[in-house]
Amino acid sequence: MTAEFIVLLAVFLLVLMALAWPLGRFIARVASAGTVPGFGWAAGLERALYRLAGPAASGSHDWKAYALALIAFNAVGAMFVYGLQRVQAWLPLNPEGMANVSPDSSFNTAVSFVANTNWQGYSGEQTMSILTQMVGLAGQNFFSAATGIAVVFALVRGFAARSGGAIGNFWVDLTRSTLYVLLPLSLVLAVFLAAQGVVQSLGSHVDARLLEPVTYTLADAETRADTQVIPMGPVASQEAIKMLGTNGGGYFNANSAHPFENPNALTNFAQMVAILLIPAALCFTFGHMVGDIRQGWAVLGTMTLLFTIAALAAFAAEQQANPLLTPLGVDQVASSLQAGGNMEGKETRFGIAASSLFAVVTTAASCGAVNAMHDSFMPLGGMVPMVLMQFGEVIFGGVGSGLYGMLVFAILAVFIAGLMIGRTPEYLGKKIGAYEMKMAALVILVTPCLVLLGTALAVTSASGTVGVANPGAHGFSEILYAVTSAANNNGSAFAGLSANTPFYNGLLALAMWFGRFAVIVPVLAIAGSLAARQRLPATPGTLPTHGLMFVGMLAGVVVLVGVLNYVPALALGPVVEHLQLFGE
Numbered sequence: 001m002t003a004e005f006i007v008l009l010a011v012f013l014l015v016l017m018a019l020a021w022p023l024g025r026f027i028a029r030v031a032s033a034g035t036v037p038g039f040g041w042a043a044g045l046e047r048a049l050y051r052l053a054g055p056a057a058s059g060s061h062d063w064k065a066y067a068l069a070l071i072a073f074n075a076v077g078a079m080f081v082y083g084l085q086r087v088q089a090w091l092p093l094n095p096e097g098m099a100n101v102s103p104d105s106s107f108n109t110a111v112s113f114v115a116n117t118n119w120q121g122y123s124g125e126q127t128m129s130i131l132t133q134m135v136g137l138a139g140q141n142f143f144s145a146a147t148g149i150a151v152v153f154a155l156v157r158g159f160a161a162r163s164g165g166a167i168g169n170f171w172v173d174l175t176r177s178t179l180y181v182l183l184p185l186s187l188v189l190a191v192f193l194a195a196q197g198v199v200q201s202l203g204s205h206v207d208a209r210l211l212e213p214v215t216y217t218l219a220d221a222e223t224r225a226d227t228q229v230i231p232m233g234p235v236a237s238q239e240a241i242k243m244l245g246t247n248g249g250g251y252f253n254a255n256s257a258h259p260f261e262n263p264n265a266l267t268n269f270a271q272m273v274a275i276l277l278i279p280a281a282l283c284f285t286f287g288h289m290v291g292d293i294r295q296g297w298a299v300l301g302t303m304t305l306l307f308t309i310a311a312l313a314a315f316a317a318e319q320q321a322n323p324l325l326t327p328l329g330v331d332q333v334a335s336s337l338q339a340g341g342n343m344e345g346k347e348t349r350f351g352i353a354a355s356s357l358f359a360v361v362t363t364a365a366s367c368g369a370v371n372a373m374h375d376s377f378m379p380l381g382g383m384v385p386m387v388l389m390q391f392g393e394v395i396f397g398g399v400g401s402g403l404y405g406m407l408v409f410a411i412l413a414v415f416i417a418g419l420m421i422g423r424t425p426e427y428l429g430k431k432i433g434a435y436e437m438k439m440a441a442l443v444i445l446v447t448p449c450l451v452l453l454g455t456a457l458a459v460t461s462a463s464g465t466v467g468v469a470n471p472g473a474h475g476f477s478e479i480l481y482a483v484t485s486a487a488n489n490n491g492s493a494f495a496g497l498s499a500n501t502p503f504y505n506g507l508l509a510l511a512m513w514f515g516r517f518a519v520i521v522p523v524l525a526i527a528g529s530l531a532a533r534q535r536l537p538a539t540p541g542t543l544p545t546h547g548l549m550f551v552g553m554l555a556g557v558v559v560l561v562g563v564l565n566y567v568p569a570l571a572l573g574p575v576v577e578h579l580q581l582f583g584e
Helices: 003-031 040-057 063-086 103-114 130-160 170-195 235-244 265-290 293-318 330-337 351-364 379-390 401-421 434-459 472-487 502-531 548-582
Strands: 206-218 221-230
Touching: 003 130, 003 170, 003 265, 003 293, 003 351, 040 170, 063 103, 063 130, 063 170, 063 502, 103 130, 103 502, 130 170, 130 235, 130 265, 130 401, 130 502, 170 235, 170 265, 235 265, 265 293, 265 351, 265 401, 293 351, 293 379, 293 401, 293 548, 351 379, 379 434, 379 472, 379 548, 401 434, 401 502, 401 548, 434 472, 434 502, 434 548, 472 502, 472 548
Parallel strands: none
Antiparallel strands: 206 221
């Protein structure tokens, strides 16, 4: 462990907490449906949108009406993004003349961006027009993130309610999350990124003259080129919401490893903070909304503890030299540039420390943006991002989804504690009954079923194995990582898998849709059930849920329940590869 990484991790966490604290309080004001000081312009726009919406934007929803509105909105969004890709060749803002996208790829991409996964089986700069990127994909970056925030608002209202079945209005929550939180933050970050050199343009490509001409062979004929085609586009604006909304879909195929998306160490640090900013802030929002900020600190403390352990593990794995490359002197060359270890697949401008931390940040959240090739990580280094996704991405997690996922684990933790002491479990004054536990079980079991069954289908079918570039344990890891990423709405990949095929586009789209909405619906059911229960005062026998003991219990439940289902699969993939690599 190097001092460089320890300092980077410490500064990152300090900056994150310093920014998340005031933002969490601000978001609590947004959730209250009252006026937000300093945002008069947004309030006028908000009222205008409600007038256009009519009766739908008034009154409160029970959980079924809330879920119906949410599913309908996202289904319409998926159809719109699908249709836009299918006709982009005939629409404006297509200076490169991009062709219409194939049906299976369009279907996969539409579901991906609506589900906040942003899995990309295509190369963005070679497939999508500027209009498709700006209106279709970036638009869903906002809406999918706002959907996650809306769901966590609904669940926290269920805990905070004294009694009654209403959990808020989905259309109001969606509108306010977008207007007051996502848009202003994205504007600030986009301006910062553009000032640092991230591209923001509506023009076509630029032909750059090379300092030295390049000769290459194409179709058995040598060609000499003295220019390079550099694609352009509105990158900074999409990059901002890509990070803040924990979306992850890059404008370029290389994602945040591309210098036009992430040009230097400062932008790299800012992007990491942006990924976890709203998920961390929502923990404080939770504390303010339930009237006990200690509850928010307990949840945030659990997330931070597990995150720190994962970051240390990933960096320790990447500090190891690859025994296959060491005889070639590759790692020794890398050591002269960075502090030793495995530099394969990493940008020298970031190095091992910043690349390892970025990998942990992006998979602890449901982001999926990458500044290094996860496929080139050491076996155990690549296993850390995989395990973080398999936790259900509740260690900070996605915008909204991380907190509501962690609160489901908190319900399970107090239920287990209640069984141990023979007392009816309570959380925040609400008794946890059989109905809540059934719904919590659904939330926890949906993604392991999707991941394990999807992986089994892929490795036992010719259509699934044909896209594997690496045989053996690593090839299995590539498939396991892909389905894990899809079902947990992350979007990153072990890119050795060729997944832009009808088989994988269909399989992963189904995993993304059900991994998102088959979790959200039971979460809303829990919210409705809790909202209808009386909130009871604490008694001497009530389990404290704000201290170190509860943090340890919650962390243990997340680790044991979240990853236990995946241990055999992990043993067949990264663990076996590690043993083979080091001859153990």
